[in-house]
Amino acid sequence: MKHTIAVIVENKSGVLTRIAGLFSRRSFNIESLSVGATDNPDYSRMTITVQGDRDVLEQVIKQLSKLINVIRVSELDAGESVERELAIIKVSADKENRSEIMQIVNIFRAKIIDVSQRSMIIEVTGDEEKIDAIIQLLRQFGIKELARTGKVSMVRGARVIKA
Amino acid sequence: MSKMTGAQAVLESLKREGVDVVFGLPGGVLLPLYDAIYQSDIRHILVRHEQGAAHMADGYARATGKVGVCIATSGPGATNLVTGIANAYMDSVPMVAITGQVNTWLIGKDAFQEADITGITLPITKHNYLLRSAKDISRVFREAFFIARTGRPGPVLIDLPRDVTVDEVEFSWPEVDLPGYHPSVRPHEMQIKKAARALMEAERPVIYVGGGVKYASAHKELFDLATKVNAPVTTTLMGIGCFPEDHALSLGMLGMHGTKYANYAVQESDLIVAIGARFDDRVTGKIASFAPRARIVHIDVDPAEVGKNVRVDVPVVGDARSALLGLLKEVGPKPKGPWNEKIDGWKKDYPLRYIPDMNIIKPQYVIEKLCELAPEAIITTEVGQHQMWAAQFFVHRDPTKFISSGGLGTMGYGFPAAIGAKTGRPECDVIDVAGDGSFLMNSQEMATAVVNDIPVKVAIFNNGCLGMVRQWQELFFEKRYSATILGRTSPDFVKLAEAYGAVGLRATKPSEVEPVIRAALAVDRPVIMDFIVSPAEKVSPMVPAGATLSEILELEWCDEEQLCHLEKIYAEGRREVLGQEGF
Secondary structure, three states, X not given: OEEEXXXXXXXXXXXXXXXXXXXXXXXXXEEEEXXXXXXXXXXXXXXXXXXXXXXXXXXXXXXHHHOOOEEEEEEEOHHHEEEEEEEEEEEEOOOOOHHHHHHHXXXXXXXXXXXXXOEEEEEEEEOHHHHHHHHHHHHHXXXXXXXXXXXXXXXXXXXXXXX | OOEEEHHHHHHHHXXXXXXXXXXXOOOHHHHHHHHHHHOOOOEEEXXXXXXXXXXXXXXXXXXXXXXEEEEEOXXXXXXXXXXXXXXXXXXXXXXXXXXXXXXXXXXXOOOOOOOOHHHHOHHHOOEEEXXXXXXXXXXXXXXXXXXXXXXXXXXXXXXXXXXXXXXXEEOOOOOOOOOOXXXXXXXXXXXXXXXXXXXXXXXXXXXXXXXXXXXXXXXXXXXXXXXXXXXXXXXXXXXXXXXXXXXXXXXXXXXXXXXXXXXXXHHHOOEEEEEOOOOOHHHHOOHHHOOOOOEEEEEEOOHHHOOOOOOOOEEEEOOHHHHHHHHHHHOOOOOOOHHHHHHHHHHHHOOOOXXXXXXXXXXXXXXXXXXXXXXXXXXXXXXOHHXXXXXXXXXXXXXXXXXXXXXXXXXOOXXXXXXXXXXXXXXXXXXXXXXXXXXXXXXHHHHHHHHOOOOOEEEEEEXXXXXXXXXXXXXXXXXXXXXXXXXXXOOOHHHHHHHOOOEEEEEOOHXXXXXXXXXXXXXXXXXXXXXXEOOOOOOXXXXXXXXXXXXXXXXXXXXXXXXXXXXXXXXXXXXXXXXXXXX
């Protein structure tokens, strides 16, 4: 089972290592991890997707909370939060199939951010399934390169997770 | 406050934290710090190997309750501390380790004697710091001591680059402000009420006590609670001494080499009240069949321990002392009942025992004699058979007087730990119970003991082998003694003592044991007692790894059938949990 947690940490060097080290030492499986500064530059926010049952999730949260540089750990319920990933995809494209690719891009409300003689770069955001779906469709044209962020997530409505 | 160098700021910080003794060994990058130590009134104990410094700081901390401090230089000095830090981490010992580091501009350049010690110690410290500026020294030291001694205690490492100790700084002493650190202390009242109710309702309760009670200095409250409700108490290796073992309610130690009656009581219980203990595999045996009919109350200061290894019915997160005080208020007195009678019966039927011998020294006999002649001594141990005998046959009454490497199981721990303990409590006799294998792992510290006039006593249980592993080979590997027979390859320990300027004594037969112990206790110098003990002796009783606690066997009284059964359990266990619980 997959769980998403938001972790507010002190924005200091070495904090990512502490968290990654904790996951490997305790044999927790990180599915994806993304990190960036928050509105307050003293803190960063990580969104971590972990694989495991409730007991594993509970241990992950408790062990993370023990780290001195971790300010807050919250589980994000998938049903109550919005989740986004971003991918940029370089696909083979020539004048024969360019319009077909553009149609797919439009359907997914993705963007073309670079075009050359033989390729295009497509930018797409959405939840994991959407990104998987467009990648699947673009594969027929030949994906030359793919870069994908981890998931970022936020609870809908009034609830706020910050330091 | 006046300007000072970073090194002086370190010393000032240590002074403000109440540190009066540090254990260390200098090196190139530490020259400025050691120059400041030279000019300060802090007591510096020069060790002969940095591992010794870490264990001494650890032993000092366990004996005094204060934060132990060790110092090592960059690179190899720092890496030599690693075992000692890991040991302190596993046993939750408050410690601050200070390591030298190369100049900040050389970090990452593979400079001479550079090691990434903060990276290396990441998983074995409660927290660690790499200082980059002298202005951070006082804040970081204050935080480090605070983190080390609060909540669940543990080691904190501070890596100190050379230039940081040279730079000038205006000294200040800022309050600790750690937004991500909330060592929870006060347990939730509702949970205390639930735990109290469970205890009152239970017909067959067992209180299971670990090192958390020792660190919270909660042994008096534990005594009051146990005697108020007449609940039997068993301790882990780390909890030894938290409850007086000569008391009627004491079950002694539980687990792999615990007493039969402790293990029977746990398995038969309808309520386990775990206090400051973590359900380690050596304690629970096969986890799936651990205390099958018991509800579990788990009191621990570290929320991550609650529910980590076993399912818990009443979690109580908080300091053991506050929790026990809370429980004491909630529970009414409870008379002794059939459960106490049953336990008394087990205690009578299955006492800890061994087969005495008139001609050859039995190790258990030496422990009994030590206990008789030095009942108030601080006992430290190395790791192995002698450690278990010291746990079993010494009658422990004081949690600060049994100092042993539990979680990590570090051979070579006991002797430097004894030096640390004696440094902190010079008025106590301190005896390291050692094996001929373990002692050699840090025997160089005899120089430290002699030079610094720290009169610790070492009792070597010399059986000519790495006894605990040999015991397993005998039982489970058809007596193929692979690499466990030391025979005559060990040095003459009497001569070794004398070579260091210490006193060496030897006992080769039972009648010599008492005179040797008396002579050792009478002299105010470091002493090695070399007891030539029975090489065949096994630690008993025993629960093989992977077996249920009630499958405990007395090895010396086993018949062939029971031994076969033991082997079968072990083989099954190994298949089931290969790589997890196998020895």
